[in-house]
Amino acid sequence: MKNRLLTLGAVAGLLLLLWGAQRFADEYQVRLLNTAAIFITLALGYHLINGVCGQLHLGPNAFIALGAYTAALLTLTPAEKSRIFFLEPLIWPFSQLTLPFAAALCCGGLVAAGFAFLTGFPVFRVRGDYLAIVTLGFGEVVRVLANNWQGLTNGPLGLKGLAPHTTLWWSWGVAVAALLVITALTRSGYGRAMQAIREDEIAARAMGVDVFRHLMLAYLLSAFFLGVGGGLLAHLVTTISPTLFTFFLTFNLLIIIVVGGLGSATGAVLAALLFTVGGEWLRVVEEPHVLLGFSYPGIPGLRMVIFSLALLLVIIYFRRGLCGGREFTWEGLGRRLRRLKGRIPFGARPQR
Amino acid sequence: MGIWVWVKSWLWALLALTTLTGSGSAAAEIKIGLYLPMTGSAAAMGQMVWEGVQVAHRLKPALLGRPVKLVLVDTKSDRIDAANAMSRLIEKEKVAAVIGEVISSDTLAGAPIAERAGIPNISPTATNPLVTQGRTFAFRACFVDDLQGKVAAQYAREHLQAQRAAVLIDQAQDYCVALANFFMAEFRRRGGQIIAVTYIQTGDQDFTAQISGFKGKNPDLLYAPNYYAENALLARQARELGLKTPILTGDGAQVPELLTLGGPAVEGMVFTAHFHRQALTTELGKQFLKTYEESYQKDLDAFAALGGDCYFLLHQAMEKAGGTDGAKVAQALAETKDFPAVTGRITMGPDHNPVKGVVIIKVEQGKFAYQTTIQP
Numbered sequence: 001m002k003n004r005l006l007t008l009g010a011v012a013g014l015l016l017l018l019w020g021a022q023r024f025a026d027e028y029q030v031r032l033l034n035t036a037a038i039f040i041t042l043a044l045g046y047h048l049i050n051g052v053c054g055q056l057h058l059g060p061n062a063f064i065a066l067g068a069y070t071a072a073l074l075t076l077t078p079a080e081k082s083r084i085f086f087l088e089p090l091i092w093p094f095s096q097l098t099l100p101f102a103a104a105l106c107c108g109g110l111v112a113a114g115f116a117f118l119t120g121f122p123v124f125r126v127r128g129d130y131l132a133i134v135t136l137g138f139g140e141v142v143r144v145l146a147n148n149w150q151g152l153t154n155g156p157l158g159l160k161g162l163a164p165h166t167t168l169w170w171s172w173g174v175a176v177a178a179l180l181v182i183t184a185l186t187r188s189g190y191g192r193a194m195q196a197i198r199e200d201e202i203a204a205r206a207m208g209v210d211v212f213r214h215l216m217l218a219y220l221l222s223a224f225f226l227g228v229g230g231g232l233l234a235h236l237v238t239t240i241s242p243t244l245f246t247f248f249l250t251f252n253l254l255i256i257i258v259v260g261g262l263g264s265a266t267g268a269v270l271a272a273l274l275f276t277v278g279g280e281w282l283r284v285v286e287e288p289h290v291l292l293g294f295s296y297p298g299i300p301g302l303r304m305v306i307f308s309l310a311l312l313l314v315i316i317y318f319r320r321g322l323c324g325g326r327e328f329t330w331e332g333l334g335r336r337l338r339r340l341k342g343r344i345p346f347g348a349r350p351q352r
Numbered sequence: 353m354g355i356w357v358w359v360k361s362w363l364w365a366l367l368a369l370t371t372l373t374g375s376g377s378a379a380a381e382i383k384i385g386l387y388l389p390m391t392g393s394a395a396a397m398g399q400m401v402w403e404g405v406q407v408a409h410r411l412k413p414a415l416l417g418r419p420v421k422l423v424l425v426d427t428k429s430d431r432i433d434a435a436n437a438m439s440r441l442i443e444k445e446k447v448a449a450v451i452g453e454v455i456s457s458d459t460l461a462g463a464p465i466a467e468r469a470g471i472p473n474i475s476p477t478a479t480n481p482l483v484t485q486g487r488t489f490a491f492r493a494c495f496v497d498d499l500q501g502k503v504a505a506q507y508a509r510e511h512l513q514a515q516r517a518a519v520l521i522d523q524a525q526d527y528c529v530a531l532a533n534f535f536m537a538e539f540r541r542r543g544g545q546i547i548a549v550t551y552i553q554t555g556d557q558d559f560t561a562q563i564s565g566f567k568g569k570n571p572d573l574l575y576a577p578n579y580y581a582e583n584a585l586l587a588r589q590a591r592e593l594g595l596k597t598p599i600l601t602g603d604g605a606q607v608p609e610l611l612t613l614g615g616p617a618v619e620g621m622v623f624t625a626h627f628h629r630q631a632l633t634t635e636l637g638k639q640f641l642k643t644y645e646e647s648y649q650k651d652l653d654a655f656a657a658l659g660g661d662c663y664f665l666l667h668q669a670m671e672k673a674g675g676t677d678g679a680k681v682a683q684a685l686a687e688t689k690d691f692p693a694v695t696g697r698i699t700m701g702p703d704h705n706p707v708k709g710v711v712i713i714k715v716e717q718g719k720f721a722y723q724t725t726i727q728p
Contacts, residue, residue, distance in 0.1 A: 027469070028443035031436060084482060087533055147524055156526035160460045160482045164468075237435050239460035241526070244431050280436055286426060300390030300426040 006330045011176060018168045030168060031236070032280055037171035038232050039272040043256045044178045044265060045225030050254075051263040052186055053218045054198030056132040057123075059139030060226050060253055065146055065245035066115055067108035067227025068234035072159050073097075073152075074104035075235070080161050087157065088150040101165040105174075105231040112227025113220045115142075120216045127201070139250060146242040158241025159234075166236040174232060178225045183265055183327075185221070194218055198263070259314050261321025266328040271321075282306055381421045382676055384666065385447035387437040387462060389454055392429030397454045397655050401476050404659030405451060407644045411636075412667050416675070420667075427453060431461045438462035442469045448676035449473065451662045454655075456480030456526065463490040470678040472685060474665060476658035480526055484704040489682045491704045493661040493695070494626055497527060500602060501534025503710040503726050504575065504624045508535075508600055509542045511712075511724075512622075514573035518548040518566045518597070520586065522578040525554060531577035531602050539575075547571055552582065559589050567595050577602035583621070584613035591617045598622065606654055611718055618715050622723070625711045627654040627695045630722040634692035636664065641694075654695075661693040696725070 021033055042064065049057045073081075073094045081090050089095065099107065119138050126134055146153045153159070185191050193214050196204035205211055234240045256275050260267025282303035289296045314322065326332075386405060389398035402424065409422055423445045427434040434453050441447045442465065450466055450473040453459040459478040466473040467489050474491040475483060481498060484490045508514040517539055522528040536546050547569050550562045563586075566574065574597045576586055583605050590599070603625040610618055629652050632638055640660050644652045666681070668691060673680035688700040693708075701707040709725040 026443040027465070028436075028439040031439045035432060035436070083485065086481070087529070156524060156529060157480065157482065158457060158460070158526070161464070161486075164464070233432075237431055237461050238464050239431070239457070241457050241460075243457055280440070283425070283440070298424075300424065301395075303426075304391060304428070 003330045007180075014172065014176065018172055022168055032277055033168060034166055034171045034232075034236050036273050036276040037168075037175040038166075038229055038236060039253075039256065039276050040175040040269050041171075041178045041225055041229040041232070042253055043260070043268040043272040044175075044182050045222045045229060046253045047257050047260075047263075047265055047268040048182055048185070048225075049215075049218050049222040051257055051265075051268065052182075052191065052198065053194045053215055054263075055215065056128065057135045057219075057222075058132045058247075058250055058254075059135035059137075059142075060222075061245045061247060061249040062139040062142035063112040063116065063223045063226035064230035064233065064249060065142050065242075066112045067105075067230030068240050068245070069146060069153055069159075069230075070111040070227070071101075071104040071108035071231030072162050072234045072240055074099045074107055075101055075163060075165065076159065076161070084157075084159060084161065085151075085154055087155075090154075091151045094152070101163075101170075101235070105170075105228050108231035109224040109227040112230070113224040116219050116223030117216075120219050123219070124212055124215050136247070139247065143242050143245050146245065153242070156242060158239060158243075160239040162235050162238045162240075164235060164238055166232045171232055171236070174225075174228055178229075179265065179269065181221070182225075186265065190214060190217060195263075255311065257321075259311065259321055261318075261323035261325050263325040264321065264323040264327055266326070267321050267323030270323065279303065279307065381419045382415055382670070383421050383423055383445060383447040384663070385441035385445055385450045385452075386422060386424045387427050387434060387441060387450060387452040388424065389429035389458070390424070390426040392427075394429040394455050397477065398427075398429075400653060400655035401452075401454055401659035401662075403648060404476075404644070404656030405663050407640060407647065407656070408660035408663035408667075410647075411639060411643060412664070415667055415670055423447060427458055429455065429458070431458050434458035435461040435465060438465045438473075442466065442471055447471070448678075449666050449670070449681060451476070451659070451666070453478065456483055459483050459490075463487060466490070470682075472666070472669070472678055472682045474662045474685070476662045477655065479530075481530065481703070481705075487704070489678065491665070491682075491685050491700070493658050493665060493693075493698070493706060495708060495710065496705045497530035498534050499705070499707070499728055500624050500710060501531045501577070502538040503728055504531075504577070504600060504602065505535050505538035505542060505544070506728075507622075507624070507712055507726060508539060508573055508575070509544055512573060512598060512600070514539075514544060516545050516547045516569075516571045517573040517575050518569065518571035519546060519550070520559075520562060520566075520574065520576040520578070521549065521551050522554055522582055523551045525579065527604065528578050528602075532575065535575055535577065552578070554579070554582070556582065557585065559586050560593060563590050563593050563595055566597070567593065571597055573597060574599045575601070577604070579604040580607040580610040581613065584610050584618060587614050587621060588617040600624075603654065606713065606720065611715065611720075614715075619718075621715045623713055625654060625713050627652075627657045628711045628713055628720065628722040631696075631709075631711045631725055632694070633696065634694070636692055637694040657694045661695055661698070664693050665691065665698065 046060045049055055077098055123134050147156055193209045197211055256271045257268050260271030285302045286298050286300050288298040388402055389395055425437040427437045441450055454477050456478040459475045467487050472489050476493050478492055479497050481496050519532050521532040583601050599621045601623045605623045606625045641652050669681050669684035672684040686700050691698045696708040698706045698708050709727050711725050712723040713720050714723050
């Protein structure tokens with residue numbers, strides 16, 4: 001009960017912060033916050049299948065692409081569509097259909113989940129490296145389809161002119177929803193079964209866990225959140241084309257959840273923040289500076305060098321990621337605060 | 353614990369650095385932002401454009417009696433980063449105008465942000481028609497695929513006397529697909545016949561099946577508007593299989609690697625292009641060429657020339673507008689007429705697409721030889 005209240009309080013605090021950001025931050029800062037929230041959503045969705053269930057899934061770019069294209073095709077107006085699709089007209093019924101943003105996002109998530117349902121059967125027949133290869137293959141299939149199905153996706157020309165629907169409320173709302181749903185699931189009986197599958201599949205099966213059903217559940221939910229995240233991403237960048245959804249996107253998400261600590265939702269959130277906001281903040285090393293009479297010309301690309309060094313340091317010194325598979329809990333925070341208090345010599349010692 | 357102290361001290365040092373060196377900009381200077389791919393897959397093109405802009409800046413460092421300052425931000429050849437970069441230039445650096453991006457898909461991410469903020473932005477090389485379509489503040493210095501494809505068809509019909517053309521398209525590149533489509537429409541309109549259309553993918557190595565297919569149909573022109581690597585391989589394999597049809601292609605071929613990869617096989621290949629150093633007609637262009645080649649000790653290429661043109665176009669528009677007000681500068685840019693730039697005399701056409709001459713280049717004795725300039 002107390003924990004629930006604390007969580008509620010934290011969400012209220014975040015809402016207040018967002019309201020402040022909406023009013024006082026400039027467009028650049030808002031954009032960064034939006035990007036961070038979207039990457040949190042994507043990382044959490046990916047974490048569910050990769051971190052919680054321990055299946056090396058390498059095709060999240062497919063689900064993100066499906067969500068992005070579905071949502072984008074549903075929010076564009078017919079006039080805008082006929083202008084973009086000048087080489088080959090868009091096929092019916094998409095050419096006439098326009099939905100509100102919320103409905104389009106849901107459709108994006110559902111289409112991604114639908115694709116997950118279809119691919120789930122072949123994917124979960126295999127394990128380990130084979131599963132990685134199969135999912136990688138499906139990821140490529142979607143990208144190649146997007147590249148060649150001119151009448152549906154406008155091929156390599158891509159879609160442009162999406163309305164910038166992704167506001168702080170949408171992006172952070174979805175991120176918070178993803179966090180709450182995924183942590184609740186992880187702590188439930190389903191989540192325990194998923195973790196059991198991750199630790200030892202045969203033992204889990206021996207205990208009566210229906211492996212396929214649990215994996216499928218995680219895969220569907222993960223695909224849904226990836227799809228919704230894709231829809232949000234499309235309406236933040238306002239233009240999409242197949243090049244956005246290459247294996248690189250998967251790779252970035254993989255870096256995020258590994259640096260955060262595989263199996264830790266807290267780690268996924270922290271690393272996603274670090275990846276998006278930290279990456280922008282590091283731009284200062286690429287700008288020219290004059291410091292105490294020395295002039296520094298600014299080297300483009302230096303931030304990627306620093307970024308990769310930081311990754312190396314994390315992998316060397318925090319071998320299991322920043323959070324090492326542990327989660328943030330209110331009890332943990334309380335313990336830590338008490339310990340901090342104990343260090344202050346003149347402060348009142350906690351009473352036992 | 354030791355590592356933490358170390359990491360922490362570095363982080364503090366960095367933080368201190370960022371606050372200490374905050375922008376100490378003079379109020380009088382005019383800031384022009386650039387968002388270019390300095391790293392990532394398109395880095396080579398981004399760097400050439402950056403060189404060109406710097407040379408142009410050196411030639412005209414002041415505007416309306418105020419110094420111009422260039423602010424460069426890297427986009428990593430990535431779309432999300434390109435959007436962030438554009439936003440950063442506008443909100444944090446407070447630039448008056450923006451030059452960039454190099455790749456069409458990244459420019460599509462940056463342009464709407466500038467459009468909302470009312471900041472004129474001009475891309476040196478984004479040829480996708482969607483980039484400027486229906487926008488008030490988005491411009492480009494290059495001609496679009498539309499114009500290039502049409503001129504290629506005109507050249508094929510009038511100069512090469514082609515009647516039966518076969519077309520080979522790299523369908524993974526929006527640039528190649530668009531170019532081919534515009535070529536085919538214009539070629540047919542001018543009374544030619546398209547006898548075969550075949551698709552390939554970027555990175556394909558073997559074109560023997562496609563070439564054999566063409567051979568049976570006996571075309572008198574092969575239009576393959578693809579990038580240099582595919583062009584070089586295509587030429588080699590076509591010559592090996594005995595297909596002697598002349599090959600016409602687009603500006604993606606204008607890279608020295610075409611000659612090294614293709615060797616004697618690319619001899620005689622013809623392509624439409626933005627720029628050739630012998631095609632210079634304007635005084636500004638000659639001055640630019642001299643300064644560029646003196647400072648970098650290499651031949652001026654199309655990317656640097658187009659980068660320079662972006663700067664010159666913005667410069668003249670701001671001068672005409674008498675200030676840096678976004679709406680006025682955009683209007684002045686849109687009204688650009690017969691401006692003597694580096695890549696020719698530029699007139700802004702509908703949808704802010706420049707109308708200017710297209711250069712025709714032929715590979716002769718292992719060199720890019722200037723043929724003619726076709727005015728559309």
